[in-house]
Amino acid sequence: MKAAVARCQAAILPGVTSPAHAILRDVFGYHEFRGQQHAAIERAMAGQDSLVLMPTGGGKSVCYQVPALLGEGTTLVVSPLIALMQDQVSALHELGVEAAFLNSSLTWEAQQTIIGLARHGDLKLLYIAPERLVQPATRDWLREVPLSLIAIDEAHCVSQWGHDFRQDYLALNQLRDWFPGVPRMALTATATALTRADIIERLALTDPAVLVSGFDRPNIRYQVQPKTDARSQLARFLEPHRGAAGIVYCLSRKKTASIAEWLNTQGYAALPYHAGLAAADRAAHQRRFVTEDGLIIVATIAFGMGIDKPDVRFVAHLDLPKSLEAYYQETGRAGRDGEPAEAWMIYGLQDVVRLRQMADESVASEEYKRHESQKLDALLGWCEVTGCRRRPLLAYFGEKLAEDCGNCDNCLNPPAVRDGTVEAQMLLSAVYRTGQLFGAAHVVDVLTGKSTAKTRDNGHESLRVFGVGADTPAAMWRSIVRQLVVQGYLRADPARYGGLVLTDKARAVLKDAATVELRSDPLVPKKARGKTKADAAGVPDEIAITDIQLWDALRECRLRLAKEHDVPPYVIFHDATLRQMVHDKPADETALLAISGVGQAKLDRYGAEFLEVIRAEG
Ligand code: ADP
Ligand code: ZN
Numbered sequence: 230m231k232a233a234v235a236r237c238q239a240a241i242l243p244g245v246t247s248p249a250h251a252i253l254r255d256v257f258g259y260h261e262f263r264g265q266q267h268a269a270i271e272r273a274m275a276g277q278d279s280l281v282l283m284p285t286g287g288g289k290s291v292c293y294q295v296p297a298l299l300g301e302g303t304t305l306v307v308s309p310l311i312a313l314m315q316d317q318v319s320a321l322h323e324l325g326v327e328a329a330f331l332n333s334s335l336t337w338e339a340q341q342t343i344i345g346l347a348r349h350g351d352l353k354l355l356y357i358a359p360e361r362l363v364q365p366a367t368r369d370w371l372r373e374v375p376l377s378l379i380a381i382d383e384a385h386c387v388s389q390w391g392h393d394f395r396q397d398y399l400a401l402n403q404l405r406d407w408f409p410g411v412p413r414m415a416l417t418a419t420a421t422a423l424t425r426a427d428i429i430e431r432l433a434l435t436d437p438a439v440l441v442s443g444f445d446r447p448n449i450r451y452q453v454q455p456k457t458d459a460r461s462q463l464a465r466f467l468e469p470h471r472g473a474a475g476i477v478y479c480l481s482r483k484k485t486a487s488i489a490e491w492l493n494t495q496g497y498a499a500l501p502y503h504a505g506l507a508a509a510d511r512a513a514h515q516r517r518f519v520t521e522d523g524l525i526i527v528a529t530i531a532f533g534m535g536i537d538k539p540d541v542r543f544v545a546h547l548d549l550p551k552s553l554e555a556y557y558q559e560t561g562r563a564g565r566d567g568e569p570a571e572a573w574m575i576y577g578l579q580d581v582v583r584l585r586q587m588a589d590e591s592v593a594s595e596e597y598k599r600h601e602s603q604k605l606d607a608l609l610g611w612c613e614v615t616g617c618r619r620r621p622l623l624a625y626f627g628e629k630l631a632e633d634c635g636n637c638d639n640c641l642n643p644p645a646v647r648d649g650t651v652e653a654q655m656l657l658s659a660v661y662r663t664g665q666l667f668g669a670a671h672v673v674d675v676l677t678g679k680s681t682a683k684t685r686d687n688g689h690e691s692l693r694v695f696g697v698g699a700d701t702p703a704a705m706w707r708s709i710v711r712q713l714v715v716q717g718y719l720r721a722d723p724a725r726y727g728g729l730v731l732t733d734k735a736r737a738v739l740k741d742a743a744t745v746e747l748r749s750d751p752l753v754p755k756k757a758r759g760k761t762k763a764d765a766a767g768v769p770d771e772i773a774i775t776d777i778q779l780w781d782a783l784r785e786c787r788l789r790l791a792k793e794h795d796v797p798p799y800v801i802f803h804d805a806t807l808r809q810m811v812h813d814k815p816a817d818e819t820a821l822l823a824i825s826g827v828g829q830a831k832l833d834r835y836g837a838e839f840l841e842v843i844r845a846e847g
Pocket of ligand 1: 284
């Protein structure tokens, strides 16, 4: 029967171009390689080193999993993330591949069994934590394993410029000496030029091919808004996403707890996640997020590394991340399945002051601080851009976008720009006249002529600028402050608790020697988002109303099988695969095999059950 299916498959899937391609189709059920996957595989098969740069969700694992299945011997995968190892190994088992992982979560006996299998060459893939690999005892028995490739996942962990430096990675520069002749493939989603060079040097890769692809995530819609009232802005953003899974990022632990609690009162299922929670709670919350449908995790940045959940529909930032790169990483956890997803962020002046303060107070070297400060500036500049957001985002990673994306707030709803020189002059002189000692709130009070204890006590009501901007709403003034900060006319000085200070650039404006361009529409929070992508039950809007029953039935079938096999639902089939089933309504195994995500092993294992559901409901 297997042979028959294989024949059918060859018939309906013509154009298999290489043995690697055949593995991709037969084992993984994917029709085409993505980006530089094929190049990376060829490189490994030729016994040469490479550095593979692909964003989160780009498909890095295929780059070493296909060579692992193509060749003789065992592929060693170095991975720092225990949760990810487990998920990857269960996913491989689902595909019928011999794979195992070794880390501290296993009992001694279990570890011995796996070491035995490895020594006999019975594993196609062996995942190992770096701290284990660097132990001399491990290397001793690993020398007996017929290694064909060493994949170093999350390779940016070796770089101090990265956000996740790990000491144990430094020792990996000795892999070439430990296992001579075994090609190495370093993989990461972190691709700035600096990190890239650092990885190659510190891992001592030999003449590596640098393969960059797929940083664009066209299905993610980027939206950035000034922070006015975080909770109601969040509520408005979330409303169309009821029933969908998502992550809300905050800067502080306390805030994650209070936002999660509040979301629960608003009828959402939300859980907090931060480094201060007990380890058991963290693990439980993470597990629930991965296995349940439609849960919201409210997290500090401690959450996310190692989360391989494809159907995260949104990532919301209530506070600014540390850098554009961190932002890209964090938002990259949305929409890994390629379905529409949203990256939504609100930010305000307080974030900027706080992040600058954190950087200034850290004990790091001046060079490091300057580096951090430049990264923050790049992020702020990006927040206030008036053109397509995706272009500058990709440019940061060295990838070019041919045209505007059409899927970011600025593309969909171009912010008007206008000559803001006169307002800038008013504001800058208000800052100057009040002695460059006060924060945005007070300066705006002075401009709008609002009488407060502070304006009275400081004698600011007799200043010429007092009330000079009364015709413009205070919220607009706050936005102008923000834009002038971002454009470098003003600095919020942490040493003065965020007091605004003029820069040299500002003096030219005050002297009428330079003009200032401002967004005309920046601050008033938008009433409604653009198109809604998912309805209350999390049904993708491309699914016709008549098919919703089938969609639900397929998901129910998937959930039942997931429970039986003790794996997350997406390990069975991704949403995209189910969606195509709804669309194509395959009637037999041949038709089912033609669907992306259905390979031979999954067909054998689950095909009959899904076909039955389609027959009954379709
Ligand atoms: P990364 O490690 O780069 O974050 P993964 O290797 O986990 O990404 O892959 C992300 C998703 O894309 C997975 O669900 C994977 O099965 C899928 N995928 C990878 N390569 C392909 C391909 N060529 N065609 C279709 N889907 C793919
Ligand atoms: Zn755009």
